[in-house]
Amino acid sequence: MKTDFLLFALFLSVITNAVFFYIYLRRPHVFYPVQTEENRLCVYFRGGLGNHMFQYASTYGIARARNMTVGITPASELFNTFNISSQFLMGKQFCDTAEKVVERKPCAYDKGSVHFIRKEKVNYIHKSYLQSWKYFEDVEDEVREQFVFMGDVQDKAHELIKSLTKPFASKNLTIIAVHIRRGDYKNERNVKYGYNLATGEYLSRAFKYFRDRYDPIVFIVFTNPNVEDLKWCKYHVNGSDVVFAPENPREVDMCAISMCNHTIMTVGSFGWWGSFLAKGTTIYFSDVAQNNSNLRKDFSFDMSDYFYPGWIGLR
Structure with missing residues (x-):
């Protein structure tokens, strides 16, 4: 039983690394930093391609406004579509344990979604749709650079x-x-x-x-x-x-x-x-x-x- 578990764990490790290197080799310009300090705003992906784009762009804009790092894993179809070049974390555990921030309205700008109270040494994840151009208004050119198609x-x-x-x-x-x-x-x-x-x-x-x-x-x-x-x-x-x-x-x-x-x-x-x-x-x-x-x-x-x-x- 223990042997079966170890073999399964080894299999998962091999698959995870294979996916990582496949993505890495396709996008050699992307930097995957290994960090441990807490100053991250994680993207929570849900919905289709357009939803993912709002979630990424708005979280990116909010993170830039709050001097935070965008925390992200390559689970979204964005990474098969665009040459995303911002830094993001491979470590899924950072976002899994982050404190949640939730918007009030999914299709309207919410100041509270940007200016939420931050605790020291804590990561946050925005579990929201964030469908407003106002979240990334100040970094629009950077967002357009992120959304360059493969x-x-x-x-x-x-x-x-x-x-x-x-x-x-x-x-x-x-x-x-x-x-x-x-x-x-x-x-x-x-x-x-x-x-x-x-x-x-x-x-x-x-x-x-x-x-x-x-x-x-x-x-x-x-x-x-x-x-x-x-x-x-x-x-x-x-x-x-x-x-x-x-x-x-x-x-x-x-x-x-x-x-x-x-x-x-x-x-x-x-x-x-x-x-x-x-x-x-x-x-x-x-x-x-x-x-x-x-x-x-x-x-x-x-x-x-x-x-x-x-x-x-x-x-």
Whole structure:
């Protein structure tokens, strides 16, 4: 029995080291410091890629504001997507034993999430969504540098854009990325919580905004690959200047969105980050939450903590 336990422990050790060196060799520029002092703010990852990006960027911004080190383990898909170059700890035990900090609202800036009372020689972990650009406003350029896509992801995204725009051969072509999320937002639990799905009328107005301003133009639609959602999208989004992206890994989709000139987003953090990285004009669906719903209470009173300054809200 004891021998079996020792063999199992040895097996786990070998696997852990193999994963470490695989990640290390793929990212030789990343520094994995071995530290024991307590002055860390750990990232707690949950949700999808867009959620992870908010959690990392906001924790990074808070840590910089408080002169702390970002404590992180390479468990997130961020490390298969971006050339993350900030220092982080491999020692999972540091974050497992850290004191928790929790936000009041997941889609609004919370001063208490930044200026929490710190004890000496104590690590902290932010178990929050932290979905507000205000958390990393002062280090935005550094965040953008963190979110540089891996070379292989960029290559695939570039080929995708090239193949989809080939029929629209023009040196002056303006490319608009359209991210339409429906999928899980249609289920009963999310509807009850307060989610509104973007309407066909909203998309028509958003398309008109760009068609009135650019020519030639092409809209590349990124959406859920299931039959029902594709059918809905193709009914409400059509025209000779519209193409639909085939199914790809989500990191490739986000990279492709970021390569477009401008963006139209519906709901969700994935579309938010694709638009943020694209840096062009962004049209967003402003009626994302039902009035007086639990979801609406997750935002600030005018939602300005969530939607990035300069983006244009339509409904």
